[in-house]
Amino acid sequence: MSKKKIALIVVVTALFSSVLTIMGLMKLLGLGGxxxxxxxxxxGVMRMIETRYVTDVDSSTxxxxxxxxxxxxxxxxxxIYMKTSMYKSLKEHTAGAFGGIGVTMGFKxxxxxxxxxxxxxxxxKVGLKVGDEIMSVDGTPVTEYQPEEVALHIRGEAGTEVKxxxxxxxxxxxxxxxxxxxIKVPSAKGKLLDDSTMGYIxxxxxxxxxxxxFKAEYNRLKEAGMTGLILDLRQNPGGLIxxxxxxxxxxxxxxxxxxxxxxxxxREDFDSTLEDSSLPIVVLIDENSASASEILAGALQDREAxxxxxxxxxxxxxxxxxxxxxxxxxxxxxIAKYYTPSGKCIDGIGIEPDIEVKLPEDxxxxxxxxxxxxxxxxxxxx
Numbered sequence: 001m002s003k004k005k006i007a008l009i010v011v012v013t014a015l016f017s018s019v020l021t022i023m024g025l026m027k028l029l030g031l032g033g034x035x036x037x038x039x040x041x042x043x044g045v046m047r048m049i050e051t052r053y054v055t056d057v058d059s060s061t062x063x064x065x066x067x068x069x070x071x072x073x074x075x076x077x078x079x080i081y082m083k084t085s086m087y088k089s090l091k092e093h094t095a096g097a098f099g100g101i102g103v104t105m106g107f108k109x110x111x112x113x114x115x116x117x118x119x120x121x122x123x124x125k126v127g128l129k130v131g132d133e134i135m136s137v138d139g140t141p142v143t144e145y146q147p148e149e150v151a152l153h154i155r156g157e158a159g160t161e162v163k164x165x166x167x168x169x170x171x172x173x174x175x176x177x178x179x180x181x182x183i184k185v186p187s188a189k190g191k192l193l194d195d196s197t198m199g200y201i202x203x204x205x206x207x208x209x210x211x212x213x214f215k216a217e218y219n220r221l222k223e224a225g226m227t228g229l230i231l232d233l234r235q236n237p238g239g240l241i242x243x244x245x246x247x248x249x250x251x252x253x254x255x256x257x258x259x260x261x262x263x264x265x266x267r268e269d270f271d272s273t274l275e276d277s278s279l280p281i282v283v284l285i286d287e288n289s290a291s292a293s294e295i296l297a298g299a300l301q302d303r304e305a306x307x308x309x310x311x312x313x314x315x316x317x318x319x320x321x322x323x324x325x326x327x328x329x330x331x332x333x334x335i336a337k338y339y340t341p342s343g344k345c346i347d348g349i350g351i352e353p354d355i356e357v358k359l360p361e362d363x364x365x366x367x368x369x370x371x372x373x374x375x376x377x378x379x380x381x382x
Contacts, residue, residue, distance in 0.1 A: 042066070060327065071331065077107045077147035078320055079333045086152040087330035090322065099158040100183045103128055104205065104237040106288055106314060107147030115288035116235035118204065122178045128166065130235065130288070135165040135173060148332070158182045187239075190217035192224055198376055199226035203247070206239030206292040211246025218250055228280040228380045230372045231296075234310060238291025241319065241338075245270045248296055251306070253277040256341040257299045260319050263336075272299075280379035281306035282372045285351060286359075290314035297351050298340035307379070308353040309372045317347030 046062055068081040082090060089099075102121020103114050112134040117123045134142055137153045145153065154162055158181050165175050187210040190201035199221040203210065221229075231251070238244075241258070248257045252272040261267045283297050283306045294313045300306035319336040339345050355375065357368045 064329070067331070071333070072146060074334075076318075076334050078316070078318060080146050080148050080152075080331075082152065082330045082332060084328045086149070087324070087328065089152045089155040090330070090332070099160075099180045100155040101128075101162065101178045101180060102183050103154075104235070105134065105151055106237065106290065107150075108314070110143075112142045112147060112150050115237055115290075116204065118183065121183055122181050126176050126178050128164075128176065128178075129168065131169070133167040135167050138163050156180050186213065188213040188217050190221050192221060192226065193230070193373065197225045197227040198373060198380075199229040200232065201229065202232040203236055203293070205236055206241075206243040206247075208240065208243065210239070210243040214247045215250060226279075228282075228376045230282050230284065230369070230376055231300075231306070232284045232369075233289045233293040233297055234284050234286040234368070235288045236290070236293035237288065238293055238295075238316065241270070241292055241295065244292035244295050245272075248272050248299055249274055251277070251281060251296075252299045253303050253305055255303065258295045258341070259339045260336045261339060277305055280376060280382075282376045282379070283308050284368055284372055285310045285313045285353060286368070287311050288314060289351070290316040294346055294351050295338060295340070298344065298346060301351065301354070302341040302344075307355065307375050308351065309355045309357055309375060310353050310368050311356060311358060312352055313346070313350040315346055315348050315350035317345050317349075 046059075046066075049057055049062060050059065064081075064083060071079050071081045080086075100121075101123040102118040103123040104116045104118075106113050106115045114123075114128060114130055114132045114134065116130060117128050134150060136142060137145075137150060140153075142150050154164070156162060160180050161177055162180060163175055163177050165173055167173050187205050187207045188201060188203050190199060192198065193200050199218075201214065201217050201221070203214065218229075229251075241260070245257055248270075249272050252274060254272055254274050254277075257270045257272050259267050259269050281300060283300055285293070285297050285308060289297065289310075290313065294316065297306075297308055297313065301308050317337050317339075318334045319338055320332050321335050323331045323333065325331060337345050337347055355371060357371045359366070359368055
């Protein structure tokens, strides 16, 4: 056999072996048929850009853009790809201390709206208000970001400045230059109301320390003689489901608190172990009560452990997981929906209060809190 034929056989064998290897790998990864074509199309475009684009390109930058595009194509405002700085900001936020301006935001109807302004923070000092709509961040329209990216762009190193263009009803749009500060969030604060034995605890968000903070406030008020509790979840955008369940374990009677159901039907049930739940409770919610705050309100309502007062809640009934990637970046992805003990999924619907009370526009008095006091007093006297 000639050397040419031997060489040709070697080449053909090598190619055939490579094809079999690639096909085996594709099958192992579940990439058959159309998925294989799509993968080849993806790498073909990537290779074309790397070799033929007019200037040199960085392959990591191309991959970041590809991942970002994939996540954006889901059309889910709560799923985002986070580059290094954004991923770091998110981790700092859930830890309870971060550089920012002290506001929480809601993302609905293609708008970014301020849901709450924390006391003593830069946002409060410059005059930001609940209901303000954020139009741009540092000159970039919020429409160029995925909704939850906006919050991560507003956060940053303490002492640096961020500029927000704000739209407020019946006023001209105004730009606010705000110096970031370290936002140390005491997520749960309590007191006795009006020299009475009515307890009041406001939970601003569900961060890592919320369970411990709530327990400390709750026990302090019980030692002071608390006979009933008003739990204020208004303007609470949610947070960690684990912290929510820790609070529920002190308020919701023994049994189911929430069920998390994934696309394949698998479910994870979170239960309370509370044996004695005799303390009367009234819960305050509003249009900006979302996610974990809705879980807690829904559990208390379904288990008939509390009366809900206020306005219908925001309606965020999905669960996200944060996955670290390989370049100190991360992926926040919606992986499940949650269901209240009665089996309701409130995603896009919200929690309906037992007693609906609107706040007056002039806000000279807190009519929702006044109703909560009235309801709680009746429950204590029963």
